[in-house]
Amino acid sequence: MTLKEWQEYRQRMNEKILGSGHLGIRRFFALDHHAYEAGALSPKVKELLGLVASLVLRCDDCITYHIIRCHQEGVTREEFLEAFNVALVVGGSITIPHLRRAFERLEEVEAAGRSEAAS
Amino acid sequence: MTLKEWQEYRQRMNEKILGSGHLGIRRFFALDHHAYEAGALSPKVKELLGLVASLVLRCDDCITYHIIRCHQEGVTREEFLEAFNVALVVGGSITIPHLRRAFERLEEVEAAGRSEAAS
Amino acid sequence: MTLKEWQEYRQRMNEKILGSGHLGIRRFFALDHHAYEAGALSPKVKELLGLVASLVLRCDDCITYHIIRCHQEGVTREEFLEAFNVALVVGGSITIPHLRRAFERLEEVEAAGRSEAAS
Amino acid sequence: MTLKEWQEYRQRMNEKILGSGHLGIRRFFALDHHAYEAGALSPKVKELLGLVASLVLRCDDCITYHIIRCHQEGVTREEFLEAFNVALVVGGSITIPHLRRAFERLEEVEAAGRSEAAS
Amino acid sequence: MTLKEWQEYRQRMNEKILGSGHLGIRRFFALDHHAYEAGALSPKVKELLGLVASLVLRCDDCITYHIIRCHQEGVTREEFLEAFNVALVVGGSITIPHLRRAFERLEEVEAAGRSEAAS
Amino acid sequence: MTLKEWQEYRQRMNEKILGSGHLGIRRFFALDHHAYEAGALSPKVKELLGLVASLVLRCDDCITYHIIRCHQEGVTREEFLEAFNVALVVGGSITIPHLRRAFERLEEVEAAGRSEAAS
Numbered sequence: 001m002t003l004k005e006w007q008e009y010r011q012r013m014n015e016k017i018l019g020s021g022h023l024g025i026r027r028f029f030a031l032d033h034h035a036y037e038a039g040a041l042s043p044k045v046k047e048l049l050g051l052v053a054s055l056v057l058r059c060d061d062c063i064t065y066h067i068i069r070c071h072q073e074g075v076t077r078e079e080f081l082e083a084f085n086v087a088l089v090v091g092g093s094i095t096i097p098h099l100r101r102a103f104e105r106l107e108e109v110e111a112a113g114r115s116e117a118a119s
Numbered sequence: 120m121t122l123k124e125w126q127e128y129r130q131r132m133n134e135k136i137l138g139s140g141h142l143g144i145r146r147f148f149a150l151d152h153h154a155y156e157a158g159a160l161s162p163k164v165k166e167l168l169g170l171v172a173s174l175v176l177r178c179d180d181c182i183t184y185h186i187i188r189c190h191q192e193g194v195t196r197e198e199f200l201e202a203f204n205v206a207l208v209v210g211g212s213i214t215i216p217h218l219r220r221a222f223e224r225l226e227e228v229e230a231a232g233r234s235e236a237a238s
Numbered sequence: 239m240t241l242k243e244w245q246e247y248r249q250r251m252n253e254k255i256l257g258s259g260h261l262g263i264r265r266f267f268a269l270d271h272h273a274y275e276a277g278a279l280s281p282k283v284k285e286l287l288g289l290v291a292s293l294v295l296r297c298d299d300c301i302t303y304h305i306i307r308c309h310q311e312g313v314t315r316e317e318f319l320e321a322f323n324v325a326l327v328v329g330g331s332i333t334i335p336h337l338r339r340a341f342e343r344l345e346e347v348e349a350a351g352r353s354e355a356a357s
Numbered sequence: 358m359t360l361k362e363w364q365e366y367r368q369r370m371n372e373k374i375l376g377s378g379h380l381g382i383r384r385f386f387a388l389d390h391h392a393y394e395a396g397a398l399s400p401k402v403k404e405l406l407g408l409v410a411s412l413v414l415r416c417d418d419c420i421t422y423h424i425i426r427c428h429q430e431g432v433t434r435e436e437f438l439e440a441f442n443v444a445l446v447v448g449g450s451i452t453i454p455h456l457r458r459a460f461e462r463l464e465e466v467e468a469a470g471r472s473e474a475a476s
Numbered sequence: 477m478t479l480k481e482w483q484e485y486r487q488r489m490n491e492k493i494l495g496s497g498h499l500g501i502r503r504f505f506a507l508d509h510h511a512y513e514a515g516a517l518s519p520k521v522k523e524l525l526g527l528v529a530s531l532v533l534r535c536d537d538c539i540t541y542h543i544i545r546c547h548q549e550g551v552t553r554e555e556f557l558e559a560f561n562v563a564l565v566v567g568g569s570i571t572i573p574h575l576r577r578a579f580e581r582l583e584e585v586e587a588a589g590r591s592e593a594a595s
Numbered sequence: 596m597t598l599k600e601w602q603e604y605r606q607r608m609n610e611k612i613l614g615s616g617h618l619g620i621r622r623f624f625a626l627d628h629h630a631y632e633a634g635a636l637s638p639k640v641k642e643l644l645g646l647v648a649s650l651v652l653r654c655d656d657c658i659t660y661h662i663i664r665c666h667q668e669g670v671t672r673e674e675f676l677e678a679f680n681v682a683l684v685v686g687g688s689i690t691i692p693h694l695r696r697a698f699e700r701l702e703e704v705e706a707a708g709r710s711e712a713a714s
Contacts, residue, residue, distance in 0.1 A: 013338035020341075022319040024392055025326060031384055032331045035208040040197035045164055046205055052168045053175045053209045054332070056570070058654070059296070061335035062209075078159035081617040086165055088620060089154040090172045090181075092568025093627045094532070094649070097656035100608035103615075132576035139579075141557040144564060146626055151569045154619055173570070175332070177416070178534070180573035200379040207382060211330025212389045213294070213411070216418035219370035222377075251695035258698075260676040262511055263683060269503055270688045273446040278435035283402055284443055290406045291413045291447045292689070297653070299692035300447075316397035324403055327392040328410045328419075413689070415535070438498040445501060449687025450508045451530070451651070454537035457489035460496075511684040516673035521640055522681055528644045529651045529685045538685075554635035562641055565630040566648045566657075 003108045006064060036069070044073035048083050055087035058098050064105045071109045080106060122227045125183060155188070163192040167202050174206035177217050183224045190228045199225060241346045244302060274307070282311040286321050293325035296336050302343045309347045318344060360465045363421060393426070401430035405440050412444035415455050421462050428466045437463060479584045482540060512545070520549040524559050531563035534574050540581050547585045556582060598703045601659060631664070639668040643678050650682035653693050659700045666704045675701060 001009070018026055036046045047069045054062035070080065084102065088095055120128070137145055155165045166188045173181035189199065203221065207214055239247070256264055274284045285307045292300035308318065322340065326333055358366070375383055393403045404426045411419035427437065441459065445452055477485070494502055512522045523545040530538035546556065560578065564571055596604070613621055631641045642664045649657035665675065679697065683690055 010338065013341055016341050016345075017337060020319055022323055024323040024388055025319065027384070027388055028323075028326050028331075031381055031388065032208050032334070035205050035381055039201050040195065041167070041201045045167065046201070048160070048164065049168060049171045049202060049205045050209065053171050053206065056172045056176055056568075057209070057332050059332050059335060061338075062332060076159065081615055081620065082158050082160045082165070083168060085617055085619040085623075086154050086168045087172065088568070088623050089151050090169065090176070090568050090570055092532075092564070092566050092571070093623075094566055094652050094654050094657060095568070096624075096627070097654060099612060100605065100656075103608055103611050107611075129576065132579055135579050135583075136575060139557055141561055143561040143626055143630055144557065146622070147561075147564050147569075148572075150619055150622055150626065151572070175330075176570050178570050178573060180576075181570060200377055200382065204379055204381040204385075207330070207385050209330050209332055211294075211326070211328050211333070212385075213328055213414050213416050213419060214330070215386075215389070216416060218374060219367065219418075222370055222373050226373075248695065251698055254698050254702075255694060258676055260680055262507055262680040263676065265503070265507055266680075266683050266688075267691075269500055269507065270446050270691070273443050273500055277439050278433065279405070279439045283405065284439070286398075286402065287406060287409045287440060287443045288447065291409050291444065294410045295413055295447070295689050297689050297692060299695075300689060314397065320396050320398045320403070321406060324392050324406045325410065327389050328407065328414070413687075438496055438501065442498055442500040442504075445504050445687070447687050447689055449651075449683070449685050449690070450504075451533050451535050451538060451685055452687070453505075453508070454535060456493060457486065457537075460489055460492050464492075508684050511681050515677050516671065517643070517677045521643065522677070524636070524640065525644060525647045525678060525681045526685065528648050529682065532648045532652055533685070552635065558634050558636045558641070559644060562630050562644045563648065565627050566645065566652070 003064070003068075003105065003112065006061070007068075010061070010065070042073075044070070044075060047073050048075065048079070052083055052087045052090075055084070055095055055098060055102065056091035058091070058095060060098060060101055063098060063102050067102060067105050067109055071106075071113060077106075077110075122183070122187075122224065122231065125180070126187075129180070129184070161192075163189070163194060166192050167194065167198070171202055171206045171209075174203070174214055174217060174221065175210035177210070177214060179217060179220055182217060182221050186221060186224050186228055190225075190232060196225075196229075241302070241306075241343065241350065244299070245306075248299070248303070280311075282308070282313060285311050286313065286317070290321055290325045290328075293322070293333055293336060293340065294329035296329070296333060298336060298339055301336060301340050305340060305343050305347055309344075309351060315344075315348075360421070360425075360462065360469065363418070367418070367422070399430075401427070401432060404430050405432065405436070409440055409444045409447075412441070412452055412455060412459065413448035415448070415452060417455060417458055420455060420459050424459060424462050424466055428463075428470060434463075434467075479540070479544075479581065479588065482537070483544075486537070486541070518549075520546070520551060523549050524551065524555070528559055528563045528566075531560070531571055531574060531578065532567035534567070534571060536574060536577055539574060539578050543578060543581050543585055547582075547589060553582075553586075598659070598663075598700065598707065601656070602663075605656070605660070637668075639665070639670060642668050643670065643674070647678055647682045647685075650679070650690055650693060650697065651686035653686070653690060655693060655696055658693060658697050662697060662700050662704055666701075666708060672701075672705075 018029060036043055047066055051066035051070055054066055084099055137148060155162055166185055170185035170189055173185055203218055256267060274281055285304055289304035289308055292304055322337055393400055404423055408423035408427055411423055441456055494505060512519055523542055527542035527546055530542055560575055613624060631638055642661055646661035646665055649661055679694055
């Protein structure tokens with residue numbers, strides 16, 4: 001699945017979930033959104049927290065989401081590598097397949113950024 | 120187990136593990152140590168990454184360790200609360216018992232800091 | 239993978255596993271089957287237990303299976319939403335990608351039911 | 358830790374967490390509370406969902422909490438055993454140590470109920 | 477909890493579980509027992525498999541059990557260290573607190589063996 | 596994804612990760628490699644440990660990798676079945692979807708071995 005397809009699927013299904021009329025689920029999604037907003041910690045640090053949590057819990061979709069958001073918050077490649085390394089040490093070799101896909105996504109996100117900048 | 124007892128147990132057993140003569144295990148411990156050193160990300164941010172990873176993976180000992188280290192790196196109570204909140208949202212209510220113990224440890228660490236400052 | 243393809247793959251591979259001649263594995267599959275049969279708790283409640291366990295453990299195939307079975311046992315959309323909400327609160331935002339796919343599967347299962355009813 | 362000590366510790370630390378002034382955390386605790394209220398599914402079924410989720414995720418404190426609540430909602434010993442069995446089959450032998458402690462807690466909860474009824 | 481207390485608790489609660497009258501649970505315990513019996517793989521190799529699985533899943537009671545059984549099957553200290561190392565690499569630093577307790581248990585098991593041999 | 600495509604993707608992304616210039620990540624990959632080399636335990640036993648750890652942690656890519664390596668080390672079908680059974684009992688029914696894919700991969704690996712032997 002390309003990054004663009006992933007984003008469309010995510011948005012389409014989130015709309016179905018939020019449109020399902022369950023108040024508890026809607027509120028959970030709102031809490032999830034607010035957790036990464038600026039406060040005592042910056043959005044950049046919070047997105048890095050979300051990225052490392054997603055890596056050690058081994059959730060590819062969550063990793064993709066936080067790579068996109070980290071990139072938007074200005075996380076550099078060197079910073080990504082250090083966050084990946086923390087996750088790898090904490091979570092062990094079982095995270096490596098997710099790290100491979102994370103690298104691929106990071107390249108897609110960087111390429112999309114460059115193509116946007118060029119246009 | 121008090122914070123002090125925990126620290127003594129940790130140090131005593133780490134010495135046994137490192138003294139066991141297994142090169143791979145020694146190297147792993149070294150990698151673990153280096154992962155949190157200053158680099159593209161600061162030790163403070165890296166310790167926060169370690170703390171949130173430990174909370175979502177629900178490891179009380181790891182949480183205690185990173186609370187101590189975060190406190191040493193100057194993480195404020197407001198910053199701790201925001202990191203706890205990210206972990207709670209990512210990891211769900213199953214992390215709440217660990218959050219209770221994290222709050223208790225944080226109070227111990229803060230009290231130890233105050234008593235040290237007073238002397 | 240469509241619901242139909244998923245069911246065919248599941249059945250084909252289960253036959254291979256059961257045909258492999260390992261008694262322990264065969265017995266495990268039998269225990270798994272019996273665990274959801276009527277007893278002190280109804281099959282409907284047991285399938286809901288299986289669904290929520292599958293969501294918090296984040297296993298898409300297991301979620302698909304229990305959505306099919308819950309639907310057969312008469313679980314309504316409102317009941318599905320409440321079970322999803324319990325799983326989301328217990329398991330946290332890391333379960334959201336699985337919830338998106340669960341919603342998609344639920345729509346497929348409901349559509350298959352309607353098409354069957356219409357014919 | 359006895360059941361009573363566990364309940365006191367839980368209440369004391371929950372008050373500290375809720376008193377910490379973090380809105381997101383307070384809201385999460387509210388969502389958690391509401392998830393088990395009567396709706397399309399009964400509190401009894403929802404507490405059973407919480408119990409099985411806690412068993413497969415192997416959280417002793419969560420198991421204790423849901424055993425207390427299930428008992429209050431009238432879950433019988435036969436129903437507990439069937440829920441335990443679903444959790445054991447889904448989660449495997451790694452859940453057995455938690456099942457041992459769950460049995461112990463269930464006996465404590467039943468004994469507390471009898472002593473209350475007798476007085 | 478000493479090794480002896482742990483063994484007594486385990487046996488007492490297993491008897492309660494097996495005496496509870498639930499056929500599925502009894503059968504699961506039998507399957508669990510048979511999984512480690514001699515077959516195409518030796519009990520020694522199977523207990524090592526159980527030990528590493530317990531370490532990466534981070535279950536202290538399961539680790540204790542398989543350390544006892546591995547020791548009975550003649551696993552040497554060097555073999556224990558290599559199995560610990562595989563688990564550490566696969567499961568990451570989050571397994572380290574369990575490794576500390578595993579080392580402590582291993583010393584208890586070795587000491588109990590020596591004291592038995594001496595008498 | 597066929598076995599061949601999987602191997603090419605794995606190799607291509609590993610090269611990117613190792614070429615990223617992060618010393619900690621490179622060292623982790625080296626530790627991971629050395630953990631399975633001959634020592635007090637044979638590579639065959641170590642690969643079986645890696646396989647069972649991968650099954651209970653439910654990582655399809657890791658399972659595929661260790662099936663390939665186990666097959667190279669001469670693990671027979673009967674031995675694979677016994678290792679699968681240990682993983683199934685420890686990890687529970689939640690591992691079954693991974694067991695289905697493991698069986699499929701094992702057949703691919705055996706077929707590739709036969710076709711190589713024939714040429």
